[in-house]
Amino acid sequence: MSQHGRKYRSAAWFGPVDKDGFVHRSWMRNQGLPSHLFDGRPAIGICNTWSELTPCNAHFRRIADHVKRGVYEAGGFPLEFPVMSLGETLLRPTAMLFRNLASMDVEESIRANPIDGVVLLVGCDKTTPSLLMGAASCDVPAIAVSGGPMLNGKFRGEDIGSGTAVWRFSEAVRAGEMSLADFMEAEAGQSRSAGHCMTMGTASTMASMVEALGMGLPSNAAIPAADSRRYVLAHMAGRRIVEMVREDLRMSRILTRAAFENAVRVNGAIGGSTNAVIHLLALAGRVGVEFSLDDWDRLGRDVPTIVDLMPSGRFLMEDFYYAGGLPAVIRALGEHGLIDKAALTVNGKTIWDNNAEAPTYDAEVIRPFDAPLTASGGVAVLRGNLAPDGAILKPSAATPALMRHRGRAVVFESIEDYKARIDDAALEIDETSVMVLKNCGPRGYPGMAEVGNMGLPAKLLRRGVKDMVRVSDARMSGTAYGTVALHVAPEAAAGGPLALVKDGDGIELDVPARRLHLEVAADELARRRAAWTPPPPAMAGGYQRLYVDHVQQADKGADLDFLVGCRGAAVPRESH
Ligand code: FES
Numbered sequence: 127m128s129q130h131g132r133k134y135r136s137a138a139w140f141g142p143v144d145k146d147g148f149v150h151r152s153w154m155r156n157q158g159l160p161s162h163l164f165d166g167r168p169a170i171g172i173c174n175t176w177s178e179l180t181p182c183n184a185h186f187r188r189i190a191d192h193v194k195r196g197v198y199e200a201g202g203f204p205l206e207f208p209v210m211s212l213g214e215t216l217l218r219p220t221a222m223l224f225r226n227l228a229s230m231d232v233e234e235s236i237r238a239n240p241i242d243g244v245v246l247l248v249g250c251d252k253t254t255p256s257l258l259m260g261a262a263s264c265d266v267p268a269i270a271v272s273g274g275p276m277l278n279g280k281f282r283g284e285d286i287g288s289g290t291a292v293w294r295f296s297e298a299v300r301a302g303e304m305s306l307a308d309f310m311e312a313e314a315g316q317s318r319s320a321g322h323c324m325t326m327g328t329a330s331t332m333a334s335m336v337e338a339l340g341m342g343l344p345s346n347a348a349i350p351a352a353d354s355r356r357y358v359l360a361h362m363a364g365r366r367i368v369e370m371v372r373e374d375l376r377m378s379r380i381l382t383r384a385a386f387e388n389a390v391r392v393n394g395a396i397g398g399s400t401n402a403v404i405h406l407l408a409l410a411g412r413v414g415v416e417f418s419l420d421d422w423d424r425l426g427r428d429v430p431t432i433v434d435l436m437p438s439g440r441f442l443m444e445d446f447y448y449a450g451g452l453p454a455v456i457r458a459l460g461e462h463g464l465i466d467k468a469a470l471t472v473n474g475k476t477i478w479d480n481n482a483e484a485p486t487y488d489a490e491v492i493r494p495f496d497a498p499l500t501a502s503g504g505v506a507v508l509r510g511n512l513a514p515d516g517a518i519l520k521p522s523a524a525t526p527a528l529m530r531h532r533g534r535a536v537v538f539e540s541i542e543d544y545k546a547r548i549d550d551a552a553l554e555i556d557e558t559s560v561m562v563l564k565n566c567g568p569r570g571y572p573g574m575a576e577v578g579n580m581g582l583p584a585k586l587l588r589r590g591v592k593d594m595v596r597v598s599d600a601r602m603s604g605t606a607y608g609t610v611a612l613h614v615a616p617e618a619a620a621g622g623p624l625a626l627v628k629d630g631d632g633i634e635l636d637v638p639a640r641r642l643h644l645e646v647a648a649d650e651l652a653r654r655r656a657a658w659t660p661p662p663p664a665m666a667g668g669y670q671r672l673y674v675d676h677v678q679q680a681d682k683g684a685d686l687d688f689l690v691g692c693r694g695a696a697v698p699r700e701s702h
Pocket of ligand 1: 323
């Protein structure tokens with residue numbers, strides 16, 4: 127029995143006064159742990175994605191130390207453990223291939239160990255969904271702490287945003303408008319402090335989703351990594367998780383349908399990354415909440431984007447924090463009836479209790495509802511014979527003149543094919559063409575790489591063309607922009623209609639009508655299908671084989687089919 131009268135799951139390891147209890151305690155004590163830590167108090171896992179290969183999370187050992195202070199202060203027993211860390215910039219062929227693998231690591235590590243509650247240290251893009259998904263499949267009390275964005279990038283007096291600046295500068299180099307020397311100089315200025323991408327890319331979006339879902343403390347999304355208040359937040363999360371264990375406040379009570387609806391609306395208001403779509407679909411699948419691609423369109427459609435951040439707007443996460451951060455956005459949404467105010471959050475209060483009084487300090491960065499950055503934010507879900515199970519497009523990152531467009535397809539069978547031919551002077555392409563990229567989906571790449579915003583042909587860039595319609599089964603970096611239809615499902619490698627598109631085919635994009643149509647007759651498509659053969663797998667064995675055999679399509683969140691659902695945390699069998 128614990129000091130507080132309830133017996134937690136860790137007591138099954140540390141409680142027994144027998145051979146097994148001896149084994150569980152004795153080896154732990156080689157770390158210098160005193161015996162009172164084994165008296166039945168809440169054992170708190172600190173799930174750490176620290177890695178020097180994940181630069182966005184490289185400061186996480188310090189964050190973990192501050193979480194530990196809070197855990198000790200509240201009478202808990204902190205136990206830090208590592209899990210697979212997913213660094214977006216280095217991992218090949220794409221970090222997304224490993225999101226589900228890391229989630230398995232998290233799930234099994236929590237379940238197999240004496241952990242009563244867990245603090246999830248998340249930052250770089252895929253570390254957030256993988257840790258949430260893994261913990262959700264155990265349904266233990268959990269609180270996520272994001273590592274925080276980098277300070278604003280700086281280059282020759284200009285604020286530059288991670289990712290967004292890279293796409294812009296590399297196009298400028300290809301168009302002959304920027305020297306290679308300047309391009310190289312911008313590298314250091316872009317990433318000048320600890321933290322993750324400071325645009326409203328996928329990391330900042332997912333940190334915002336953590337807060338909107340109620341899985342993090344207020345202000346989790348925006349406090350810069352270099353700001354001491356990030357460490358105060360970590361400390362407070364450590365204190366709070368101990369109370370959550372005592373209250374048995376598990377993830378399933380927070381990740382309700384209302385939480386997901388709130389998250390979709392917040393995503394629209396912040397102009398968030400398209401990657402949030404796929405991650406939240408997968409997370410909902412873990413907790414058994416009915417939540418579909420169509421919910422994204424329906425719930426987000428009338429939400430204006432009021433946060434003026436790159437890649438859609440002008441500012442960066444540091445500015446967003448000083449302007450009021452996500453609490454100010456949630457308050458504005460709530461005042462317009464776009465928040466389910468009763469949704470519970472990790473601090474035991476409702477989302478409205480937390481945010482009803484949140485001030486806005488800068489109306490340029492967090493704009494008023496009647497002067498938004500984009501009137502209709504959110505994510506458009508497109509359907510048609512080219513995407514029977516859906517595709518998505520981010521209107522706030524697209525060119526208004528291209529939202530209704532008909533053009534001839536220029537087809538690339540793979541990303542290598544695209545790279546080999548895009549700057550070929552003989553390539554028949556103009557600004558009215560629709561660039562089509564195949565075999566970059568979950569199975570095809572494998573892992574659904576962020577290559578959907580493929581750069582435009584140099585010869586068109588030099589003529590001043592800034593955007594073209596692009597269609598693919600790939601994803602796009604949250605820091606990118608353009609009129610890009612992504613996540614086409616089913617993907618080409620799974621035999622989706624995308625596989626059948628040929629050069630010169632007519633394609634119609636109609637975002638207001640939510641339509642993506644291939645202007646080829648059904649009998650011709652049937653003939654092409656009969657002649658189609660799937661591409662060979664990139665790798666014959668190992669995890670890639672498991673992934674390709676079991677990954678679901680983008681409209682289902684690209685989780686592995688056997689990972690869907692919550693399996694709880696019970697393990698009745700002893701280890702010896
Ligand atoms: Fe890690 Fe962008 S590369 S957050």
